[in-house]
Amino acid sequence: MDGLAYIREMADNIQHEPGASAPSSATTTATGIPADSAYPAWLSGLPAWARPYATLSRFDRPIGIWLLALPCWIGLVFTAVGTGFSPMIFVWAWLFFIGAIPMRGAGCTWNDIQDRAIDGEVARTAARPLPSGQVSLSQAYIWMAIQLLAGFFVWIFLPLDAKIIALLAMPLVIAYPYMKRVTWWPQAFLGIVFNVGVLIAAATLDQVRAETILLWFGLICWTIAYDTIYATQDIEDDALIGVRSTARLFGDRAVLGAFGFHLAAAGLIALAGLAIGAEQVGAITIIAFVLHGVWQAFRMRNARDATALAVFKSNVWAGAILVAGFAVAALL
Secondary structure, three states, X not given: OOHHHXXXXXXXXXXXXXXXXXXXXXXXXXXXXXXXXXXXXXXXXXOOOOHHHHHHOOOOOOHHXXXXXXXXXXXXXXXHXXXXXXXXXXXXXXXXXXXXXXXXXXXXXXXXXHOHHHHOOOOOOOOOHHHHOOOOHHHHHHHHHXXXXXXXXXXXXXXXXXXXXXXXXXXXXXXXXXXXXXXXOHXXXXXXXXXXXXXXXXXXXXXXXXXXHHHHHHHXXXXXXXXHHHHXXXXXXXXXXXXXXHHHHHHHXXXXXXXXXXHHHHHXXXXXXXXXXXXXXXXHHHHHHHHHHHHHHHHHHHOHHHHHHHHHHOHHHHHHHHHHHHHHHHHO
């Protein structure tokens, strides 16, 4: 029996699993779909047995896929400023996007496995498949393995240097769920993990240079900024259960802190662009990036609770600004 067939059989019989709990009626719909799903209609169109797995991987919340793929694309066009724009960039861009789907899904699954007890105590996450009992722990591990296998088929196409960087990042991915328990800066750790794609992309096209490391640091600051915004949604629940975050650390100044890191990101990315020769276009790009940060801060200041998720999602456009800017610089 293959893995997917095994998962389906186990999903059909989950009510017989020892220790499986009933789904939370308060935070899930009648079909077991989380009430805060970004695409509930899409989830409803899936077979009932598949919905918890799509939810476990956040396939109904594609923002994470974009935020994982964007650093890879930024790394590609940034490196091309110094090496020249090649049609192969489009091939690598598609490959990185394809790889981002299962790897982000595997990361979310691993995070949910480790956080299943915590998620059950937080209103926004109590409906996730593990704390709500829609899947068992063994099913979640099998599903994670299937996604890692899919990611492996993308990994084999990478050059040796890029393969090594990807492998070196895996222990950091494994450690990430524990960071919120031991440090006030899990957002910084997420930034290190989520933006390693910029190093992989640089190694794919040429090599990792000093400018690439500077760019990586800039993107880490960007992640701290947008994930601080995201974490403001859970400040009260996190305080009750002892989960740490930069949003809790900054408290009432969370919006100011996020904006400060957005500015730090802009400064580091600007220095990287200057070092690699993207002067005029790079300056315009950074100005647009900063203006997006100002817009985010303004929206959060006026209606933090109501707009945190929307502002967080808008960072896809912040990343797109960097991709477009460095792509133009590379073409010119």
